[in-house]
Amino acid sequence: MKIGLKCSINEGLRQFMTDSAMNDRIDNKLSARHEIAYRDDEIDLPELISLLWKKKFRIFLATLICGCLGLLYAMTAPEQWTANATIYQPKPRDTLELDRLRAILDIQGLVGTKSNSAIYNDFLLEFKSYNNISDYLQTTTQFEDYVKNNNLNSLEQQKLLRTWSEWMKISPEDKKGGLPGIHLSFSFFNKTDVLPLLTGYIDYIIRLQSKELFEILEDNRSSQIESLRLKVKLSTEDAKRNLAREIEGIEYSMSIANAAGVSKPLENFNYGDRFPITLGKDALAKKLAILKSLKIEDYMPEVMELKVQLNRLENISFNNMKLMPFSYLDTPSSPLRRDKPKRPLIVILATMLGGMLGIALVLIQHALRQEKRTLTSGYEYQPEYAKAS
Numbered sequence: 001m002k003i004g005l006k007c008s009i010n011e012g013l014r015q016f017m018t019d020s021a022m023n024d025r026i027d028n029k030l031s032a033r034h035e036i037a038y039r040d041d042e043i044d045l046p047e048l049i050s051l052l053w054k055k056k057f058r059i060f061l062a063t064l065i066c067g068c069l070g071l072l073y074a075m076t077a078p079e080q081w082t083a084n085a086t087i088y089q090p091k092p093r094d095t096l097e098l099d100r101l102r103a104i105l106d107i108q109g110l111v112g113t114k115s116n117s118a119i120y121n122d123f124l125l126e127f128k129s130y131n132n133i134s135d136y137l138q139t140t141t142q143f144e145d146y147v148k149n150n151n152l153n154s155l156e157q158q159k160l161l162r163t164w165s166e167w168m169k170i171s172p173e174d175k176k177g178g179l180p181g182i183h184l185s186f187s188f189f190n191k192t193d194v195l196p197l198l199t200g201y202i203d204y205i206i207r208l209q210s211k212e213l214f215e216i217l218e219d220n221r222s223s224q225i226e227s228l229r230l231k232v233k234l235s236t237e238d239a240k241r242n243l244a245r246e247i248e249g250i251e252y253s254m255s256i257a258n259a260a261g262v263s264k265p266l267e268n269f270n271y272g273d274r275f276p277i278t279l280g281k282d283a284l285a286k287k288l289a290i291l292k293s294l295k296i297e298d299y300m301p302e303v304m305e306l307k308v309q310l311n312r313l314e315n316i317s318f319n320n321m322k323l324m325p326f327s328y329l330d331t332p333s334s335p336l337r338r339d340k341p342k343r344p345l346i347v348i349l350a351t352m353l354g355g356m357l358g359i360a361l362v363l364i365q366h367a368l369r370q371e372k373r374t375l376t377s378g379y380e381y382q383p384e385y386a387k388a389s
Contacts, residue, residue, distance in 0.1 A: 048363075055362040062358030063351055070350020082187040083198040086173055086330035087273040089120045094324040101321060105217070112176055113217065116325075119209065123325040125169065125195050126205045133165040138202045142193050153248060168201065173329075178238060181329045187339065195334045204334070210323040221313055228310040239300035242289065250288045257281040 052059065092099070095116050102113040114122070126132055137143045138161070147157055167188060173181040186201065188194040257263075257277040264280045279287065297304040 031050050035091055038364065051366055052359065054360060058362060059355060059358035062361065063354040066354025066357065067347060067351040070347045070353075071343075073350075074346040077340070078155065078189050079191070079338050079344075080187050080189060080340040081194045081333055081335045083189045083195045083332055084187050084330070085184045085202070085328065085332040086181045087184060087326040088182070089326065089330050090116050090324055091327045094327050097321055098323060100173045104316065110119055114213065119213070119323070119325045123205060123209060126208060127168075127184065127202075128170050130165050132205065132208065133168050133201070134161045136163055136201050137161055140197065140200070142188075142190070142197065168198075184332075190336070191335065195332060199332050199340060206323060206325065209325055210321070213323065214318040217318055225310060225313050228306055228313065232306045232310060235300060235303045235306060236296050238257075239303055243294070243296070243299050247288060247291050250291065253279075254284045254288065257284060 096118075098113075098116075105113055143160075143164070146152075146160070150156075152160060158318050167186055169183075169185045169187075171183050171185075173179045173183045184198070184202070186194060186198040188197060201221050253276060257279075260277060262277050263282055265278060265283055277284070291299075297307065
């Protein structure tokens with residue numbers, strides 16, 4: 001009995017000692033796990049610098065690859081060059097010929113000559129018109145060569161025209177209004193072609209304006225000429241009738257004077273007759289001879305005035321007129337530097353991006369390893385914890 005009781009007591013003490021040792025081991029494992037987790041949450045700057053130094057070749061390789069890619073793009077990217085010009089409202093010397101023509105036409109009563117300000121505003125509207133830009137580009141050798149070399153169909157040509165037309169720009173020289181003038185520019189991928197294309201388009205718009213203005217003036221002149229010709233015709237017919245009627249009346253008066261035997265002018269004789277004979281036969285004969293020798297213009301001077309006006313209108317010519325709707329504040333000039341690509345900037349940014357990418361990859365790889373190590377520590381602990389349970 002005593003022996004059985006003693007064995008039970010010894011067994012209980014041994015079990016108690018075993019549980020105590022197990023609990024101590026569990027507490028140690030939990031403390032170690034929390035310590036590892038705490039260290040993972042901290043940023044150890046010396047360790048981070050040491051890590052980056054150890055992985056410097058990877059970072060350098062990523063930097064080198066991105067730098068080379070940036071250099072390759074910078075060398076192969078399409079270039080963009082821009083020609084610029086600045087214009088303002090025309091000065092008197094620019095519109096001298098037009099002002100002279102306007103004065104002449106005003107005297108002749110012709111309308112349709114716009115003011116200098118209106119012509120300047122029309123130029124700005126015509127310059128920004130997509131239809132004008134498209135029509136002009138289709139006439140250039142640059143467009144024709146590009147279409148031929150790339151074998152573009154009609155739809156692709158329309159897309160190309162839309163893209164190139166967006167490179168033709170017009171904007172205020174100073175959007176805040178501090179500087180006068182309007183800025184004109186055109187961008188292109190070929191330095192040698194950008195200036196001729198800009199100046200060619202400016203001349204193209206001037207020709208369109210000149211053609212439109214002179215067509216209006218020509219239409220007005222033609223209308224005025226037709227009107228004057230009709231007036232001359234009607235006035236000439238009236239003059240001929242009046243002259244014939246007057247000659248016929250004098251002939252009747254001569255017959256009456258001859259029958260009355262009146263050769264000399266009669267004094268103090270006022271006989272209201274349709275065919276007067278007071279001048280006498282001799283004077284009437286002289287008057288008749290003069291009337292028969294007169295031209296229509298001499299008989300009715302108004303016809304002569306109309307013919308002179310008509311002749312002046314017919315001699316007005318618009319062929320040699322030169323229209324200048326603006327003045328240059330800055331004449332078109334060749335670009336001194338390209339707009340795109342900024343090769344040094346591209347290479348620098350690509351290199352910096354490569355360095356940051358390399359560092360990011362190293363840090364991500366290190367974080368994944370740390371996470372894996374933490375999970376592995378937790379898995380080693382789980383069986384013992386389960387066994388203790």
